[in-house]
Amino acid sequence: MANQVQRKSVPERPAGWPVGSFTTYSDAQRAVDGLSDQEFPVEDLSIVGVDLMQVEKVVGRLTWPRVVGGGALSGAWLGIFIGLIFALFAVPGAGWVVFATSLVIGAIFGMVFAAISYAMTGGQRDFSSSTAIVAGRYDVVCDPATAERARDAIAAMGIGTSTQK
Incomplete structure (x- = not known):
């Protein structure tokens, strides 16, 4: 029982097939929201940031x-x-x-x-800045059992680029 609780609290690398690739997080979020609106089992999905970068934006001189x-x-x-x-x-x-x-x-x-x-x-x-982690792209990854349905639905939405199998 303790191992189950411990496993759930530790993030794991998502497994599955990429069903959509997007240049912005908001596009990936819109795709998942669109699938949710179609009553797709969204618990099969993950949004994965790829090509992560730490960006420090200089906002002014101190x-x-x-x-x-x-x-x-x-x-x-x-x-x-x-x-x-x-x-x-x-x-x-x-x-x-x-x-x-x-x-x-x-x-x-x-x-x-x-x-x-x-x-x-x-x-x-002698400057102030804000730091953020950003991704080069955001992939929506899906469980293989429902991946084809998700890919086709995302492609029909026309958001970003859909990944072909």
């Missing part, structure tokens, strides 16, 4: 004002959260004072910690 401002905003959010909690249990009438004080202290601590963190990089990374 400067001291940007670092300190971002730290202040980040700290202010934490201050708002803590201030709201303390304000709920504060003496009646003092809630707003506790809330405002927490917000200001949070912003100051956020600025200080962001500045220290940025200074410690020594100018090695």
Whole structure:
């Protein structure tokens, strides 16, 4: 019993036949949704990203004002959260004072910690970025028992390119 639970939680490489190949994830998703609308057993399907790449998109240059401002905003959010909690249990009438004080202290601590963190990089990374994993293509893979039906249905939808057997 324990082995069954353990196996289900560990992802496995999907087996089956490719029934459609798409350049975007949304096209692959539309194909599976179309099959679902036709009451196809979608539990036989998997969407597989092929030719994976890690893409780091540079979104801007880091400067001291940007670092300190971002730290202040980040700290202010934490201050708002803590201030709201303390304000709920504060003496009646003092809630707003506790809330405002927490917000200001949070912003100051956020600025200080962001500045220290940025200074410690020594100018090695003076840009901000976001990272994502993207695929060159997305294949819809199907159990061999129902693959031909899925392939024909996807081809009839006219989404992307259908894989021939």
